[in-house]
Ligand SMILES: Nc1ncnc2c1ncn2[C@@H]1O[C@H](COP(=O)(O)OP(=O)(O)OP(=O)(O)O)[C@@H](O)[C@H]1O
């Protein structure tokens with residue numbers, strides 16, 4: 151517990167690495183195969199947003215405990231343009247990038263907790279958690 155895995159996100163290949171690392175970490179702390187896929191999918195979405203909107207950033211994966219539950223913590227951070235209206239960005243269908251606008255709201259549904267810290271010009275930090283029970 152406590153160890154961090156840092157994956158620099160610079161290209162599409164890095165999205166795959168972050169996804170695989172997230173899945174492996176989730177498996178190690180006892181998530182079901184289904185939950186591993188859910189966590190990997192959420193990681194893909196935030197990593198894709200880094201590439202799309204900020205060009206580069208990083209994903210930090212770690213584990214945590216809230217007895218008796220174990221959790222996986224995914225932090226996606228970048229120093230890109232930031233998100234002006236976070237509530238809007240979390241709504242289904244809102245996209246400034248010709249996307250479906252389903253990435254962030256999808257992550258919120260897939261994970262147990264999702265928090266966004268961002269302001270215009272200051273980059274974005276998305277923190278997501280999922281618990282084993
Ligand atoms: N890392 C980021 N930096 C800046 N803006 C972001 C970032 N991530 C998301 N956003 C903003 O939040 C909006 C919603 O993100 P979301 O992932 O839900 O949709 P999308 O990426 O536009 O489309 P989709 O994920 O469905 O392909 C984006 O269109 C963008 O305006």
Ligand SMILES: [Mg+2]
Nearest residue numbers: 195199253254
């Ligand atoms: Mg997206």
